[in-house]
Amino acid sequence: MDILPARPAPPPVPRLEQARETLHWMLALLPALPFLISALLPPLNHDVAAVLNFSGRWLDGERLYTDLIDVNPPLIFIINLLPAAMGNLLPINPVQALVLCVLGLMAGSFWLCWRLLPLLALPPIMRVGALGVLPITMLGAGYDFGQREHLMAITTLPYLVLAALRAEGRRAPPGLTLGVALLAAAGFALKPHFLAVPGLVELWVFFCLGPRRAFRDPVPWTMGGFFALYLLSLPLVFPLYLNQVVPLVLGNYLSLTGLGWWQVLTTERMMPIGVLLLVLGALASRGGTAPGRPVALAALGCFIAAFVQSRAWSYHIMPSKLLLGWLAALLLTHWAGRLMAPARAERAAAPAAAIAAFAIGLFHLMGSEAPYRQITWSWSRGGLLTEQLRREAYGERLLVLSPDVAPIYPALNYIRAQSTLRTMNLWLLQGVYHQCPTNGARYREPWDMSRTEFFVYRTVAEDFARAPPTAILVSDNAGITWCGNTHFDLITYFSRHPLFAEGFSHYRLAAAFEGYRLYRRED
Template identity: 50%
Template sequence: MMTPNPQSRPVPAEIQAAPHPFSPAEPRVRARLLRALALLPALGFVLMVLAPPLNHDVAAILNFATRWVGGEALFRDLIDVNPPLIFVLTAVPALIDRFTPLDPVQSWLLCVLACCALSWRFCLRLREGWDEGVVERAVLDALIPLVIVMVAYDVGQREHLMGLFALPYALLAARRAEAMATPRGLAIAVTVAAALAFALKPHFLAVPALVEALVLLRRGPAAALRDRLPWLMAGIWLMYLASLPVFFPDYLGFVVPLVVDFYLSNGGIGLFDVLLTNQLGPALFALAAALALLAWPGAGPRAWMLGCVGVGSFLSAWVQHKGWSYHVVPMAMATALMAGWVAARWVDRNLPAGRAQAAAPGLALAVVVALSVVHLRGESPWRQIWYGALAEGRLTAALKREVAGERLLVLSPDIYPVYPALNYARARSTLRTMNLWVLIGAYQGCPEGVPRYREPSEMSRPEFLVYRTVAEDFARAPPGGVLVAKNSGIARCGAEDFDPIAYFSRHPAFAETWRHYTRVVHMDTYRLYLRED
């Protein structure tokens, strides 16, 4: 008797309907999952942006903008070295705070994330019509949103705002260099946004100078000069310059000479020494390595334009000779995008089409994870995780407990951690400058035989202005408290330290009002004096 062949038995219907374990649907599902995972690093950095603390320089500008919207005169009651455009732009969240339930910090976060989204949208639109390879497309879809927010703690800094709109400007310049048609409204919007971003600091103009020079080389002088977009950008800058003596005469007549005499010499590093700092040095090395990739013939004009943004951003950081972290932000953004773009194009050129298609989502994920690991250092996410234990967190808690919502005279050389502690406590500084930088500039040395504090008749005009206005403002409308740094930021001369209270108490109006501040709250590096009515 023959045994039936098991292979000849009928297959049950439920087994016939089951998908094959290696069906074509599985690679598609895997690719979608990897693309979604590739966006998670950018989302993680967005969460860092939303978590406290706010960047200290951003917080100081926001505090000044809020005071300006509240009625104080910019560059008369509020004296700062920054050109007026950043205050004009930051007045937007200050106005949102005034007319909505949002507080200033929430309003600012809303505005800066809107700028990030706008930059991302610009880049997406400008990529339309390009012959992108499958790896190139996958990498850019994940890399561009990450580059936009990866600076985390420095998001919203002037350098970050410049970098945000320098990226789409570089893509638009590449389209112009290739004579690609771009929707008129999109081209104008990108140009206007970039013009405003480059106008935030005069150093930033190095970026459009290099980009437009490359466009001119690729298109030729006749075609490049007929292009209306660079002229639109130049027109915006000229209008801005023309507006300064009309709307902000005190900036040109008073603040600029003050900056030259008292600010530029504070905290500077030699132009060659700054190249060896732990911020600019590694960023310059990474930029040089990325620029070497442009030697490959397939790099493309888009990468070349990003190279111009990187070099221009380096020049901007270098001439400021400070070596601070946020100075390298646009340089790092351009470097990361340029390197990732060229590498993706190389993979597309050197892998068979089928293998490139299969590898693209995984390669995109690998690129953004690697870049995220590089940037998870120093500032974020450690600032956010340990915020309550850091100086700004402890100071914020003390100010919220003692002087929340009140006016506060701040006698300190610091921006950090005074800001953002004032912002979170909704306390408003009464000092006309963000810190005591004018006094730091006035007392840089220790001349032999000279008294520790100058007499009013011996003071320069800027020092006397600070001396008089602090005392008179203090007496006219006594604030709820006085926050004094234990370290004045001014060099000790012999046995005598510089004591801001002793300095201003020589003014009779200050001395009389100071008698009412008797309660002292001691902190690590500050003393908070409270008024006893």
């Protein structure tokens, strides 16, 4: 019997070349470091902190959508139960637990992309470039770290790689496919606006595969099943959200700060991203590779989601910005690979990833609130408020009468104080006083109030009388339009209720700072 000669072993990689590649990978991770440090330092994003605070109160026994009323659907509060519970059980506070959970989600998303990208027929320079810019892509949210849009963007990344694979008619291992689909579905279910992303991506996959093969694809069915179960849970488990909160949102919340469609598109945040989306989207559709096309469609879906919310806040446009940065890296590495010989392109993969990561890092740094908020936190309004409350009301129950989410949150999170207000702020009161009363009065009498206003007026007074808090924090600015040259005073407004007036007589002014007054109970 002839014995086949042994296959020669591949030549060893020179140590110098290995060291150079390691250095390039470290350089690719370096731009993400300032954003990582910013995520670990205060302040936590105010909206994220407010949601976490509500989940903590829910965990402590208060009833969601009865004692805790907010515009957000329940999924984000359910997710935040994990860091809230970790903060109670482990020697860390809930804010630290939430940051660790989001970083863990990033690590999971990176691992899924690392598993999926080799399944695509990509040249090494593009595969390495896609992986190399993932850390800065996920951490580039800056101050909006942990926002619902940020969580959605993180969970979308492996889904887009899987979509590119599916569009080529190939499949990932079943367990991996199921995990990616469920993770993405959870991210998209955080807000109904986010469904624009899978809508566009799945439509593209459908046209790539054709009807017969597309209907056999398990991903849209898995995601659709998740959405159906979540929708079914609303009337069954959270009926008050549909019966009470949604009417409040339609009647009061949507009118607070909405802009016209042309105003939204021409804001300093939306317009540059819109132009960049047109340019990169056109390049991806004409000369890009398979991964670039679903990323471009997802960025478009995120832009549509930001547009329909009619506010153009930084976190609304943030997912589009993150995805466009990743798309730019995909396109640049694709073109660089085409310009070089295959062997040279493979050697240039790690340096190209480092260069792309630095470029994307600078892109996300422009217009970002991080790390500047972290640098100025100790002497900012929010930092000063936090320190004052730490001295005056650490761990106490507080009635907070204010239109502000920031800087009330994350101040309450950092001082471990519990708000007794049923809403995060007085947005319902702002909604009903969006216009001055028609009779010229500064405050409506109880018999002239709408059901919404009387609900706020009554529940604040009754909750206050039933379980008096240790202190009351009142904003000097109610965030309500002046009427007849008279400002809206929150204490005067609620003191018209006998229960509130009697209870407030036991409180005395303890401090005034940063536009707030703090009253403490005497007995």
